[in-house]
Amino acid sequence: MEITKTHGEFIIDAQHEHPDASGELSSLFASIRLAAKIVHREINKAGLADITGAAGAENVQGEAQQKLDLYANDKFKAALEARGVVCGLASEEEEHLVSFDSARCQKGKYIVLMDPLDGSSNIDVNVSVGTIFSIYHRLTPVGTPAKEEDFLQPGNKQVAAGYIIYGSSTMLVYTTGQGVNGFTYDPSIGVFCLSNPDMRAPKTGTIYSVNEGNYVHFPEGIKKYIKYCQIEDKASNRPYTSRYIGSLVADFHRNLIKGGIYMYPTSTAYPNGKLRLLYECNPMAFLIEQAGGRAIAGPGIRIMDMVPTELHQRAPLYLGSSRMVDEVEARMVANPE
Ligand code: AHM
Ligand code: MG
Numbered sequence: 001m002e003i004t005k006t007h008g009e010f011i012i013d014a015q016h017e018h019p020d021a022s023g024e025l026s027s028l029f030a031s032i033r034l035a036a037k038i039v040h041r042e043i044n045k046a047g048l049a050d051i052t053g054a055a056g057a058e059n060v061q062g063e064a065q066q067k068l069d070l071y072a073n074d075k076f077k078a079a080l081e082a083r084g085v086v087c088g089l090a091s092e093e094e095e096h097l098v099s100f101d102s103a104r105c106q107k108g109k110y111i112v113l114m115d116p117l118d119g120s121s122n123i124d125v126n127v128s129v130g131t132i133f134s135i136y137h138r139l140t141p142v143g144t145p146a147k148e149e150d151f152l153q154p155g156n157k158q159v160a161a162g163y164i165i166y167g168s169s170t171m172l173v174y175t176t177g178q179g180v181n182g183f184t185y186d187p188s189i190g191v192f193c194l195s196n197p198d199m200r201a202p203k204t205g206t207i208y209s210v211n212e213g214n215y216v217h218f219p220e221g222i223k224k225y226i227k228y229c230q231i232e233d234k235a236s237n238r239p240y241t242s243r244y245i246g247s248l249v250a251d252f253h254r255n256l257i258k259g260g261i262y263m264y265p266t267s268t269a270y271p272n273g274k275l276r277l278l279y280e281c282n283p284m285a286f287l288i289e290q291a292g293g294r295a296i297a298g299p300g301i302r303i304m305d306m307v308p309t310e311l312h313q314r315a316p317l318y319l320g321s322s323r324m325v326d327e328v329e330a331r332m333v334a335n336p337e
Contacts, residue, residue, distance in 0.1 A: 007033060007172065007183045007192040014176075024085040025135075025160065025176070028110055031086075032133060033192060035079035036164045036172060039072045039117070039131065040185060043166045046123055068123055069093060072116035072131060086110050087138055088146025090311050092118075092279060097311060099146040110159070111138050111150045113279040118163075119247030128167035130249025134283040135160040151311060155282030155304030162287065163249045173199070173253065175290040180256075196257075201293035204323035205259020206240045209251045217267035221332035228331065248275065252284055252319070256291060261320035261328065273297070273316035277308055281317050288319050295319035299332045 005013075011026045046068060073093035080086045084104035090097045092115040100108070114133040122129050136157055138150040162174025170185040172192050182196030208229045215223065229240040243260070245251050251262050264275050275281050285295030285303035295303040297315045306315060318328050 004193040004195070007194070010181070010183070010194055024109065027083045027085045028080070028112070028135065029160075029174075031079040031083050032076070032164075033172065035072075035076040036131065036170070036192075037185070037190060038075045038079075039068075039164070040166055040170045040187070042068060042071055043123070043129070046126075067120075069117040069120040076114060076116050076131065076133075080112055081105060084108055086112050087142075088112075088150060089114065090151045090278065091116055092276060092312070097146065097148060097151055101145060106143055106145060109137055109142055111136050111146055113151060113282075115276070115279045118249055118280065119245070122245070122247050127245060128165060128247055128250040130166060130247060130253075131164040132249060132279055132283050133162060134158055134279055134286070148311070151278065152308045154307050155277075155285055158282060158286045158304075161283035163252070163283065165249050165253050167250060167253070171195070171253075173256075173287070175287050177286075177290065180287055180291045199256060199291050201256050201288060201291040201321055202259030203292070203321055205255065205261070205321045206237045207243050207255055207258055207260030208240050208263070208324070209242075209244045209255060209260060210263040210265070211244060211246070212242065214265075214267045214269065217269060218265050219332070219335070219337050221335035221337075222263065222265045222328070224335055225328045225331040228327070248280060248284065252287075255320050256288065256293075259321045259324075261318065261324035263328065264317045266316045270314065272314040274314060275317050277303070277306060277313050277315040278311060281315050281319075284317075284319055292322065293320055294322045294325035296325060296329060299329050 015021050073091055081100045085108045087105050087108040088097055088099045088111045090113045112135055116131055117129055118132050119129040136153050140147050140150055160176040165171050171182055173182040180199040182199055183192035184195035185192050232239055264273050266273050281303050288295050296318050297303050318325055
């Protein structure tokens with residue numbers, strides 16, 4: 001039987017190519033892997049919570065049941081703190097940044113931003129959800145507590161970013177700025193195995209993903225683009241296919257593999273878009289660019305060049321196959337708000 005490369009081995013190989021590497025990033029990834037396995041296990045028995053006790057209620061051991069997004073937050077936080085290479089964390093589930101205050105953590109040179117369980121409203125109906133993460137070097141001196149400035153860096157400073165998709169199988173997909181690689185979790189042996197080396201986003205595709213229920217509230221350029229997607233033109237494979245799961249990670253993952261565009265525009269309900277710049281838009285932007293695609297917040301506005309001012313700030317997002325992003329951008333340019 002052929003044994004595929006595990007994620008651990010993949011990292012060791014990468015380290016050989018960088019003999020100056022300290023191993024701290026490898027250690028950080030080991031934390032992410034561990035927490036991902038724990039969350040995978042919990043998600044896979046999510047339906048049982050109804051039998052053993054709903055969120056907020058007590059389980060058979062008399063312990064309070066936690067909502068899965070809070071559970072995921074706690075597990076990732078604990079795993080990242082345990083290895084002492086991360087000095088702080090910002091999370092969708094935490095109002096303020098979390099500074100890991102042990103002397104060991106304060107020596108850590110990395111900070112992590114994350115959405116521990118994105119699309120969590122899908123869990124109740126057994127639809128794929130994901131964890132999104134973004135990793136930076138801290139700006140404050142090593143040995144001091146992490147501060148907000150460490151987290152408010154533009155996406156172009158990311159050291160690594162990725163997601164875990166808890167789907168029909170669980171996968172870890174990430175980049176360190178040298179392409180995108182995907183690893184599928186084999187629960188029988190408890191390891192992530194390299195399954196999708198060097199993932200490339202097709203230059204164009206036939207899938208558009210957007211919550212069309214908000215159509216009437218979208219800017220004119222977006223309405224025009226959606227109509228363009230729907231109009232028949234055999235030469236460019238239109239009409240395109242509409243696919244929207246409502247789980248950014250799952251929609252992104254499908255479009256990355258098949259070719260497509262994901263959009264969360266501004267609307268009356270969300271004047272700045274809905275998705276969070278630091279732990280949803282930036283990591284996905286880093287991934288799609290590394291795979292050959294594009295990610296913008298508006299015409300000429302590269303997501304990764306946006307300078308953040310708040311931890312939880314939102315941004316409109318258009319990302320996917322480069323030609324499809326060009327197409328929507330052209331319509332935004334032609335129909336300025
Ligand atoms: P969440 O972080 O509260 O789960 O929200 C983010 C999610 C994305 O995964 C998804 O693409 C989007 O919100 C769906 O929003 P909507 O239901 O408005 O289409
Ligand atoms: Mg989210």
